[in-house]
Amino acid sequence: MSIAMITAENIVKNYGSVKALCDVSFEVLKGEIFGIIGPDGSGKTTLIRILTTLLLADSGSASVDNMEIVSDYKKIRSRIGYMPGRFSLYQDLSVEENLEFFATVFNTTIKENYYLIKDIYSQLEPFKKRKAGELSGGMKQKLALSCALIHKPSVLFLDEPTTGVDPVSRKEFWVMLRRLKEQGISILVSTPYMDEAGLCDRIALMKDGKFLRIDTPDNIIDQFDDTLWAASSSRMYALLNDIREQEEVLSCFAFGDAHHVTVPKGTLNLETLEENMRAKGHSDISIKPVRAGIEDCFMALTGRGSGDAGKTDRGNADREMKSCRKDPV
Amino acid sequence: MKHDLKMPPDMIQLLSFIKKEFYHILRDKRTILILLVMPVIQIILFGFAITTEIKNNKIVILDPSRDIATSRIVRQLVESEYFELAGYLKSDKDIEKVFINHEAELVIVFADKFSENLMHTGKADIQIIADASDPNTAVSLFNYASGVISYYQQELMNENNVPYQITSGIRLLYNPGMKGAYNFVPGVMGMILMLICAMMTSIAIVREKETGTMEVLLVSPMRPILIIISKAVPYFILSSVNLTTTLMLSVFVLGVPVAGSLFWLVLFSVVFIFVSLSLGLLVSTITETQVAAMLISGMTLMMPVLMLSGMMFPIENMPKFLQWLSHIIPARWYIAGVRKLMIKGLGVTSVLKEFAILGGMAVILITVSLKKFKKRLE
Incomplete structure (x- = not known):
């Protein structure tokens, strides 16, 4: 439980004069659900994009699964799962085709890691011939999660996975995350919903590019x-x-x-x-x-x-x- | 990693990605219809409807002598599809009236004692008068008429068996009928290939950026070069289909033959397709939305093809600056090359320059756009 899967030290990122991230440092442990809680524009997406090697930080260093995010970016890309804020699916491909495509892109097959997504994907299977664009928000979210999981990542990055999803699906989603955690996958999840904070093992409250406090939800409330x-x-x-x-x-x-x-x-x-x-x-x-x-x-x-x-x-x-x-x- | 088929993982990724691209293209019924039907419509439009040929023009004759020679020339003029006889004039004072009243587009004035002069001195004068307020039409009409007259001249010489006589005058090489199609087929080919390769490729890549799927693709072990190749392959195939339909239509419907080597024509076109694909790739690296990609490829790629490639307006007639500018338009070289290979039937040695220029452009553009392709989001 004490191995750090993500370590970030003094990450700084500016967009012109806008300070998107100022001096963010934190650790995510193995098998932990770490939530970044903050309103829109607080820098959650920027932070996730830096850790997923999509953006370069202005200063500071970070590693994911013991790989440095800048020099080892290629290796990181084959080890992590990422679900961007908008569910990045191909609307004109069917559920099955989407999953199959992402599986091959990540050098694997649906069969190989099916056990990992079984709980989630089994709910989608009746609709596997349906186009992703015709799915409800909750189903899109499940499909996107399946696609992000298909290669058995060691760390999962979820950027506002529950935004635009109905309350029932949101609840189900968190149940799924807990199950993934039991498989030993570390999860970094951002959300603007304060009520989801309690479902994380530890949370960081974020505002204006800064972490205000990092602790377990209970400790934060006790304080x-x-x-x-x-x-x-x-x-x-x-x-x-x-x-x-x-x-x-x-x-x-x-x-x-x-x-x-x-x-x-x-x-x-x-x-x-x-x-x-x-x-x-x-x-x-x-x-x-x-x-x-x-x-x-x-x-x-x-x-x-x-x-x-x-x-x-x-x-x-x-x-x-x-x-x-x-x-x- | 185990796979059922023993293919390198790169290859599996690539094939699966290409399959996905084909799904995108084939499921968008409207776009695929436009892409496949557009070349057909353009060829037919340019071949038949929009044409620079001017047919059935009224001519008026001023012919004081009315002899064998003049009547034969008039008959030949009228028999051609370009002219129809509107009447004879009595004196040269009436000529201006003809143009003012729009009675005819062309007046042909035979000199007095035309046949007599021709037989005895071997020389006779014809004056062709056209309304040059529309210079393009005037020049075309003049060319048609001169063509008919020189043809008569040639006939006359053959009949009289005069051994050494030098014919002078206009001869319309390669395209004796001045058919517009000969001019437009290479142009339309250039335009269609540019449109499909550049515009569609750029849109296909930018769409992934717009929908956010590019983010996921970047955060995957797939190499960026493979993403690019798999985007280009379907449009390359589509362009080849279009190249085939365009050539078939021009040969079988418009009657424009492939006078030269088909092999070199196709190879030359493939080089041009590579240039267009890499242009599309370049556009996709500098734009973020599909609309922007479409506008940029439309404005910076399509317009020059239409205006500066020599398809619509002869490059020789352009101001020096535009002539200079046209050198960097790939379609200019492509159209020039196709004219030589397809219409004139010249060998590959005559288009080495065009080949080299397009090949160079392809290499430079592909290198630049691969360099510019971002492996991150910014």
Whole structure:
């Protein structure tokens, strides 16, 4: 478990004046699912492309399966599996033809490694004569994963594999990843969905080309040491603004059907807030303590780290964030 | 690694990739139809509909003597498909009226006592008057008429058995009927090959970039050179099919024979196909979208083929700058070579220059585009 399959040290990549990656360092161990969690434009794709030898870093070094990404790029290319952000399939080829093609391109046959993709591909087999372009998002994703796995890679790179896929398929997908992990394959997966973070062994929270924190999901959540409440009332939008006006509140943002309110420990108690809200004319008020999720941690980290409001891919949170976050007084 | 067939892995990759390319081409019914039917339509259009030949032109004759010689010339003029008789004029004052009123395109004026002069002095004058406000038509009409007259002259000489007489005048070599097809067949061949090889190859490669599949291909053990070869092979085959249909059509439908060696003509075309393929490859390395690839190959490859290759306009008539520019257009050399090999029936030694230039272009372009082909994304 302790062999590093991916090591990256001080990776820097700039596009002109845009800093896509600043000083990214991390390790992915053998048989580990490592998640890179961050909003669009945080540099996830660039990082994956550098590690898959598709891009060159400006500085820093990295190795995959003990091979240096620049000098050994040819060897790496035969050892890794890669699934780009858009499912790269040939829309006019059938399911079977796609798989067959990628198998030969990777110097193997479907038969040889069928056991590896059996779970995934068996669901597609009834449709193997169907054109890839006519598949649903979830099926395309499964086919793309099969194609990336067909040569039994030692490391699998998945760039936002669940974007644009229905919730059921997303859930299934993560089950498959866990099974692959049991086969000893290391998986580096990026996602903008905070709720998928908990499914990884370790995660890196990423924003603006930087890793904010690398740890297990549980440890990251444990380190959230503020008080977190979920608040709702009959007038949600007014509630958002009213809570924000409370001196003690660090942040408040829309989170599904309730607002998540962060307050430093021991500064404000739940009853006081409820009282204050009732005074402002809210009814049906419900304020409950909740356990922090990855998204709350992400918000807390980005809010404190850079001083500017963070962006997440969850619903309207990123839109609301700017207006809800209280500037430090 | 074990395989059922004992082929090197490179070969298996290559064959599988080529098969995939053929799937792409054959499943896109509209494109394949265009690619296969386009040459047929172009040949037929250029051969029949769009033609620089001008037929059934009205001529008016001013013939004071009306003797055997003049009537025979007039008869021969009218018998040719180019002219039809619109009438006779009484005096040369009427000539201008003919053009002003558009009564005829050409006026033929015979000198007084034409036959008499011809028989006794061996010399007689004919004046051909054309409306040069459209110089191209005027020149063509003049050429047709002179052709008929010189033919008569020749006949006359044969009849009279005059042993030593030098004929002067215009002779239309290789294409005595001034058929447009003779001019257009090489041009259309150049255009079609350029279009299919360059444009289609560049689009096929750029499509992989656009759909993101290139990313996966790059992150595979497949060597970039194999990707390129497998993209080029199907279009090479398609071009060969088109070359065959074009040649068959021109021989059997347009009646333009392959006067020279078919072998050298085909080999020469293959060299040109290589040039076009590598141009397409070059375009694909500098573009990111299919639309851009199409525009670039359309604007920078097709337009020069039409304008500067000598297909539409004679290179000799161009301004010096354009003449100079036309040297770098591969189609110019190809069309010139095909004219020599196919129309004039000259041997391969006459096209060595064209062969060398196209061969050189192919080598340079293939080297440059292979160098430019990215093994990474940027």
